[in-house]
Amino acid sequence: xxxxxxxxxxxxxxxxxxxxxxxxxxxxxxxxxxxxxxxxxxxxxxxxxxxxxxxxxxxxxxxxxxxxxxxxxxxxxxxxxxxxxxxxxxxxxxxxxxxxxxxxxxxxxxxxxxxxxxxxxxxxxxxxxxxxxxxxxxxxxxxxxxxxxxxxxxxxxxxxxxxxxxxxxxxxxxxxxxxxxxxxxxxxxxxxxxxxxxxxxxxxxxxxxxxxxxxxxxxxxxxxxxxxxxxxxxxxxxxxxxxxxxxxxxxxxxxxxxxxxxxxxxxxxxxxxxxxxxxxxxxxxxxxxxxxxxxxxxxxxxxxxxxxxxxxxxxxxxxxxxxxxxxxxxxxxxxxxxxxxxxxxxxxxxxxxxxxxxxxxxxxxxxxxx
Amino acid sequence: xxxxxxxxxxxxxxxxxxxxxxxxxxxxxxxxxxxxxxxxxxxxxxxxxxxxxxxxxxxxxxxxxxxxxxxxxxxxxxxxxxxxxxxxxxxxxxxxxxxxxxxxxxxxxxxxxxxxxxxxxxxxxxxxxxxxxxxxxxxxxxxxxxxxxxxxxxxxxxxxxxxxxxxxxxxxxxxxxxxxxxxxxxxxxxxxxxxxxxxxxxxxxxxxxxxxxxxxxxxxxxxxxx
Numbered sequence: 001x002x003x004x005x006x007x008x009x010x011x012x013x014x015x016x017x018x019x020x021x022x023x024x025x026x027x028x029x030x031x032x033x034x035x036x037x038x039x040x041x042x043x044x045x046x047x048x049x050x051x052x053x054x055x056x057x058x059x060x061x062x063x064x065x066x067x068x069x070x071x072x073x074x075x076x077x078x079x080x081x082x083x084x085x086x087x088x089x090x091x092x093x094x095x096x097x098x099x100x101x102x103x104x105x106x107x108x109x110x111x112x113x114x115x116x117x118x119x120x121x122x123x124x125x126x127x128x129x130x131x132x133x134x135x136x137x138x139x140x141x142x143x144x145x146x147x148x149x150x151x152x153x154x155x156x157x158x159x160x161x162x163x164x165x166x167x168x169x170x171x172x173x174x175x176x177x178x179x180x181x182x183x184x185x186x187x188x189x190x191x192x193x194x195x196x197x198x199x200x201x202x203x204x205x206x207x208x209x210x211x212x213x214x215x216x217x218x219x220x221x222x223x224x225x226x227x228x229x230x231x232x233x234x235x236x237x238x239x240x241x242x243x244x245x246x247x248x249x250x251x252x253x254x255x256x257x258x259x260x261x262x263x264x265x266x267x268x269x270x271x272x273x274x275x276x277x278x279x280x281x282x283x284x285x286x287x288x289x290x291x292x293x294x295x296x297x298x299x300x301x302x303x304x305x306x307x308x309x310x311x312x313x314x315x316x317x318x319x320x321x322x323x324x325x326x327x328x329x330x331x332x333x334x335x336x337x338x339x340x341x342x343x344x345x346x347x348x349x350x351x352x353x354x355x356x357x358x359x360x361x362x363x364x365x366x367x368x369x370x
Numbered sequence: 371x372x373x374x375x376x377x378x379x380x381x382x383x384x385x386x387x388x389x390x391x392x393x394x395x396x397x398x399x400x401x402x403x404x405x406x407x408x409x410x411x412x413x414x415x416x417x418x419x420x421x422x423x424x425x426x427x428x429x430x431x432x433x434x435x436x437x438x439x440x441x442x443x444x445x446x447x448x449x450x451x452x453x454x455x456x457x458x459x460x461x462x463x464x465x466x467x468x469x470x471x472x473x474x475x476x477x478x479x480x481x482x483x484x485x486x487x488x489x490x491x492x493x494x495x496x497x498x499x500x501x502x503x504x505x506x507x508x509x510x511x512x513x514x515x516x517x518x519x520x521x522x523x524x525x526x527x528x529x530x531x532x533x534x535x536x537x538x539x540x541x542x543x544x545x546x547x548x549x550x551x552x553x554x555x556x557x558x559x560x561x562x563x564x565x566x567x568x569x570x571x572x573x574x575x576x577x578x579x580x581x582x583x584x585x586x587x588x589x590x591x592x593x594x595x596x
Contacts, residue, residue: 277467280428281528282456282484284449365428368467 006330007241021061022094023197023226025204026186031220035213043212043221047171047180050187051088059195059203062090064188067174073167075128075140082124084142084167086174092119094190103136103151111170118142119151119168142167145177186223197226249336253343260344261351264296268355275359276367289360296352303348304341311337372403374437375535375567376425381434381444383420383590394420395590398434402569404535407562409578410571412587419540421587422571426459426538427451439535456484460529462539466521468513468528474500475509478527485532499527503557519550526557536567543577555580 030041053060067086092105106117129135135149191200201224209216315332381398394417412418423429436444468477478496503523543551562568578584586594
C-alpha cells in the first residue's frame, strides 16, 4: 500500500509538473449555427491571433503557436529528417525545457530580428556531432536554410519524454521559411497562476467566438487539453490503482483473517486437555473464557505492533535506497495502517470469541479424555 | 462415628447415545465419613469411573441426590460445581495430567489460581507441599524432566495444595512401575493417617487391599462393601 501511495503521488506530481497551468488549444468545426452561419464552419485562427493573446487577454500568461513540419536537417554532408517546431521565446518556460550547460534558448529579440538560430535535441546533436562533440555555434541547414545552433536540450529524463527528435526555431523564422499564417494543428497557452485552465477555456472560447462569429457556448468549436483534463484523467487512473490496491489490501486482510481464525481454532483445539484439567481443578466457564480471550487479545496487539513495525522499517528502508524514479518514494499511510490494524484486531477478537466460548463450554471429562 | 462428608442417595446415571440409552449407574447408596480410606473396585465398564466423576462433582447424576459436606450438589450449575471441586476435591489422575509447559511449582500452584490467591503465596504453598512429599529438589523441573513416579507425586501435591476434604485418585498407579506405585500407595496411607479422606478408584485388587473399606461395583451397582 505504501509503495502504491508513493507511486500515485509521484505520478500525480510528474504529470502535473508537465501539464502545470498549460493547455493545448485547437480549432474544430462548429456544431451550432450562429448569426446566419451554418454549423460545420472551421475557424481559421491565425498565428498573429495567438501571439496577441497575452496582450488582449489578461488571464493568459504566455503562448506558443506550435508550428510544426518534418524537415531535412543537414550538416557536413549528413542529412537527417526530423520535426522542426516554430515556437515563441516563452516556449522554453512553457514546455519546461532544460538546456544543456553553455547553451541557451532563443530570446524575444532573436524572434523579433528573425535570427536564424536553433535549439536542437540531444539526439539530433549526437547524430551530427557525436556524443561528446560540441554543437554550440555550429551552422547546419534546415530545409537548405542555414541556422546557428545556440542551445542543446539537456540529456534529461523529462526532455526525453517527447523532445528527442526535435529542433526548435522561432515562429517568425519558421513563417519566413514556410509562409505559414494559420494555426494548422494546435497552440499552447499558459494561464496566469490564479486562473484555472477550466476558466481559461471559457475565456478563450468567448474571445474567439467574438472574433470568428460562432456561439461562445458551442463546446465543439474548439478543442482543449489541459491540466484540468489531465487532472481528471489522472484521478480516474489513480482511482483505478487505488481500487486495485484496496482490493489487494482486502484480500490480504481476508487471507490474514483466515490465518488468524485458524490459529485461534488451533489454540483451543491444542489446549482442550489443558482446559479440561483447569476446569477439573476449579476454573469456571468465565475464567476459561477470559483466559483464552485475553491470550487472543495479546496475540492481536503484539501481532499488530510487530506488523506495523515491519511495515515502518521496510518503508523507511525503501525510502533510503535508490528506486527507479517512476516508482516514487514509498509513503506509509498511517490511516491505512490504522484501519488495517483495527480491522485485523477486530477480526481476531471475533475469531477469538467463538473458540474462547467453545473452550468455556467444554465438558471437563470429555476434555480430559482427549 | 465420624462426620459424613459425602452421601449418595439412590444415584443413577444414564448416558444417551442417539436412540440408545446406557445406564452406567443405578441405585447407588453410599456414605463416606471424614477420614475414611476407601477403594472403589470394579472391572472395566462396571461404572466405577462414572461414580468417581459424580463423587468428584465432574458430572451430575441423572437421578438421586448427592450431599457433599452437607450441601446438595447434584443440581448445581457447571460454574458452581467448579467452585465445589476447587474447595472440596483433590484429583489424582492415572495419566498425571500435568501441564508440560509449567514447572513443578507452577503445576502444584495451579488450583490456587482459581481461589484468587496471589502468585507469591501460591508459590510458597506449592513449595511447602513439594518439600513435604520429597520433591524439594525439583521445584523448577518441567514434567518431561521428571520420572513417572515424580510426576505422580507432583500431581498428588497439586491435589493436596488446596487442603481438600477428599482426595480422589483414579487408577493412580496405573502408569507406574511397581516400586513407584508402592511409594504412591504409601503416600496415600500417610495422608489418611493424618486424617484425610482418600478414595481410590481401581480395578487392581492388590491395590484396593491397602484401603480400609472396599466398595465393589458390578454393572453399575454396588455389589459388595467390606
